Structure formats: structure tokens, C-alpha cells
Amino acid sequence: MDRQQLAQQLPGETPQIRKEEHHVREWEGSVAQRIAAVARHRAPRYADTRLIGDRIFNGVTFVLALSILALLLSLTVALIVTSFPAIRQFGLRFFVTTDWDPVNEQYGALPFIYGTFVSSLIALTIAIPLSLGVALCLSEMAPDWLGQRLGFLVDLLAAIPSVVYGLWAVFVMGPWLRDYVEPALSKSLGFLPFFQGPKVAVGMLSAGVILAIMIIPYISSVCTDVFRVVPQSQREAALALGATRWETVTTAVIPYGMTGVIGAIILGLGRALGETIAVAMVIGNSAQISASLFKPAATLASVIANEFAEATSDLYVAALIELGLVLLILGIALNVVARALVLGVQQRRYSEARK
Secondary structure (H helix, E strand, O other), rough: OOOOHHHHOHHHHHHHHHHHHHHHHHHHHHHHHHHHHHHHHHHHHHHHHHHHHHHHHHHHHHHHHHHHHHHHHHHHHHHHHHHHHHHHOOOOHHHHHEEEOOOOOOOHHHHHHHHHHHHHHHHHHHHHHHHHHHHHHHHHHHHHHHHHHHHHHHHHHHHOOOOHHHHHHHHHHHHHHHHHHHHHHHHHOOOOOOOOOOOOOOOOOHHHHHHHHHHHHHHHHHHHHHHOOHHHHHHHHHHOOOOHHHHHHHHHOOOHHHHHHHHHHHHHHHHHHHHHHHHHHHHHHHOOOOOOOOOOEEHHHHHHHHHHHHHHHHHHHHHHHHOOOHHHHHHHHHHHHHHHHHHHHHHHHHHHHHH
16 A cells, blocks of 8 residues: 555645654655765775775786896896906807817817707607607596506606716617617618717717607697697587598697697797706717717707816907797797797787687
8 A cells, every 4th residue: 555545545644754854855855965075085095905906906016017127137147247358369260169178278069059959859859759759648548547647747857857867878778779779770760971980879869859758748748738728619610521630630629729839839948958967967068069969969058067166268258148048039039039929820810810
């Protein structure tokens, strides 16, 4: 029953009801005004507080981002300043000469640059197919309960110290390559200069193989995560069109995750370029350039680790630090190339999507 019906039934009480309605409206209006006043009083303060918090957060993150650039810049400046005697003494000849003679104070980095590139290339040649196979097995072929356990074991390989890999390579892998792999390669591919020469347990091939074993966990782990985030609809669409499992992987899974695969390969390459102890134990540490993969060689990281403690002159120390500067430049260039490759893959994907 509303107020109008009540007023019709009780005409004598109509003025009293109207009076109560007036009081109720006044009370509601006063409460609304108080609420609006409180809101106007608190809103600016809350907004100011939130704005201050955002400014602090933005400032802290900006400082942290600049600290990374400052660290890289300070490291580069320190290396340049410390290696300046060698830079002034040899100039660009340091990168193109093969002489490394601490007795006569003659230094050239070309043998170590060559050894770094060749050993890393061997490592990638062996590691990329194996890593992709492991990643596809864990993400596409193996059941979930088995894939997770095998993935944990693969990740565990990355936690093994490099010196342990080096000891295993010296006592197990090196003799095995010398007795079985190198004779087979020399017999079947001996007409190539890469597989000629004496068979020894230490050399470029041994360094490349141990690097491949060390970077497989990194590449396979990242590729596995990349393939697992590929939408299931991609696979179902390929299978619905009649594709086999192999065709589904090659046409739907790998192209979709190509950006992540490139990033994983670049990560493994960076790990191979900077590896020191394991490579120093099996590469032979010879400052010579040879086409044969069986002969000893040296890398930028291995020569720094082996000779820095023995450097007796300022020019010798400066030359070794300049090798570190070269390694830093290679790392930066590698990241730039990786970024360009990733952007190229993304732009190609966008252009195909527009079509």
C-alpha cells in the first residue's frame, strides 16, 4: 500500500504524512550532501597519493634501467682505458696479425678470433639439430608425465659446472674422439683440409663438441617453452587439413615459434663465445690458425684465462684486456644481430597475416 492509498483511507492524517515526507526528504538531502562533501574532500588526497606512488615507481624503474646501461658503458670505458697501451701500440694490426709473442712484445688477436668463431660454429652445428629434436620430443611427442621429468633432467645439465665438463672431456670425450671419431672422419672426409692432420685428444674439434654439449640444455629448454605456448588450435587446424604429425610440426609449430627459436640459438651462441675453463682444458691453447679441426687452437676466453696470471709487462696485460674488449664487442654485435633477426621474423609474420 503506497502513501496515496493510505491518504485516501486516512484523510485526516494526510498533513501529518506530508510533514513526515518533507522531513525524510530533508534528511536524505543532507546525507547526500555530506557524502558528496566527504568524497570531494578525500578524492584529491587519494589522487595525489596515487600520483606520488606512480612517480616513485616510474623513477625507480627508470633508474634501474639506466643502471644497466651505465654498467655496460663503464665496463667498456674501463676496458678501453686499461687496454689503451696495446691499442696505441698496434692499432688495427692487432686484429689482423697472427703473431702472439710475449717475449718480443708482439701481439695479434686473429688466431683467437678465428678459434672463437670456428669452435662456436662447430658447437652450433651439433647443438641446433639435437636441441630442436629434444624440444620437439618434450613438447610434442612425449606424454606430459614423461616430458616434465625429462625436461627437468635436461635443465639439470645446465647446472653442472664447466670445470666438470672440462675434466670429463679430458679423460673421456677427448680420447674417444681421438680413437673413434677422428679416424672415421679422416677416412671418409679426408680429402677436405678440415679433417686432415694427426689425431690427438685436444684440438678444435674437441672444443666444439664440449661446447655443443654445454649449450644444448640452454637451447632445448628455451625451445621447449616456446613450443609449449603455441596455441593448440594451430595444431588442430593443421591436423584437420590432413597434415601428418611431422607436417604439423614443420608448418604450424616451428614457424609460429621461430622468434623464440632464434632467441634460443643466440643465447646458446653467446654461451659458447664466452666459455672459458672447459674450452681451455681441451682446445690445446696454440696461437696458430689451421684449417684442420684436429689441431690445437685457442679462443679469446681461453687465452685470457691461461695467460693473465703470467702477464709480466704492462703491454702484455693491455693486450689481454684488449682481447676482453674484442669479446665484449662480439657479444654486443651478436645481440644486435639477434634483435635484427627477431624483428625480421616478426615483420614477415605480420606481412603474411595482412595478406
